[in-house]
Amino acid sequence: MIRIIAGGKKHENWLKEAIAEYEKRLQHTPYSLVWEFIEEEKLIKKLETSWPFSGRDHVIICDERGKNISSDEYSILLQNAFISSKNVIILIGGAFGFPPEIRAKADFLWSFSKLVFPHQIARLLVAEQTYRAQEIARGSHYHHASQI
Numbered sequence: 001m002i003r004i005i006a007g008g009k010k011h012e013n014w015l016k017e018a019i020a021e022y023e024k025r026l027q028h029t030p031y032s033l034v035w036e037f038i039e040e041e042k043l044i045k046k047l048e049t050s051w052p053f054s055g056r057d058h059v060i061i062c063d064e065r066g067k068n069i070s071s072d073e074y075s076i077l078l079q080n081a082f083i084s085s086k087n088v089i090i091l092i093g094g095a096f097g098f099p100p101e102i103r104a105k106a107d108f109l110w111s112f113s114k115l116v117f118p119h120q121i122a123r124l125l126v127a128e129q130t131y132r133a134q135e136i137a138r139g140s141h142y143h144h145a146s147q148i
Contacts, residue, residue: 001029001030001032001033001034001087001088002030002031002032002033002034002078002088002089002090002130003034003036003087003088003089003090004033004034004035004036004089004090004091004092004123004126005036005037005038005043005089005090005091005092006035006036006037006038006091006092006119006123007037007038007039007040007043007044007091007092007093007094007119008037008039008040008094008095008119008120009037010037011035011120011123012120015120015123015124018124018127019123019124019127022127022128022130022131023127025131026130026131026134027134030078030082030088031078031130031131031133031134033126033127033130040093040094040095040096043093043094044093044098044099044102047091047098047102047105048099048101048102051105053089056085056086056087057086057087057088057089058081058084058086058087058088058089058107058108059089059091059105059106059107059108060077060088060089060090060091060106060107060108060109060110061090061091061093061098061102061103061106061108061109061110062090062091062092062093062110062111062112062122062126063093063097063098063103063109063110063111064097064111064114064116065103065109065111066108066109066110066111067108067109067110067111068111068112068113068114069110071129071132071133071136071143072136072143074110074129074132074133075132075133075134075136075137077108078130078133078137079133079137090110090126091106092119092122092123092126093119094119095118095119112125
C-alpha cells in the first residue's frame with residue numbers, strides 16, 4: 001500500500017474521475033493508494049513539530065527542487081522499498097510546497113519536471129506514474145520507453 005498525504009482540499013470533481021480510473025487499475029497490494037488530506041498549514045505544522053514516520057517508512061516528497069527521474073526509475077524505487085518491507089509514504093504539499101527543514105527529512109525528493117504543476121495535477125501524476133510503475137514491474141505493454 002502506498003499512503004499519499006496531500007496538503008489542501010480533497011480532489012476537485014474533475015480530478016476524482018481521472019484518479020479513480022488509475023486506482024481501479026492498480027493491483028490491491030502493494031501498489032494500492034490510500035489518500036489522506038490535511039489542510040496545508042496543519043500538515044506543515046504537524047511535520048515540523050513531530051516527524052510521524054519511522055525507519056520502516058520510505059518517505060517521498062514531491063517537490064520541484066527534487067530529482068527528476070524516469071518512470072523506470074520510479075518503478076525501481078517502489079520495488080526496492082517493497083522488497084525492504086518499507087511502507088511508502090508520498091507527501092504532496094499545497095500551493096507553497098514544504099519548507100527546507102521538512103524536505104531535508106525525506107528519503108527522496110521527487111520532481112516531475114522542471115515545470116511547476118498545481119498540487120491537484122501533481123496528485124494525478126502520482127496516481128498515473130504509480131500505475132505505470134506497477135505495469136513496468138509486471139512487464140506489461142502499458143509502458144513503452146522511447147527508442148532513442
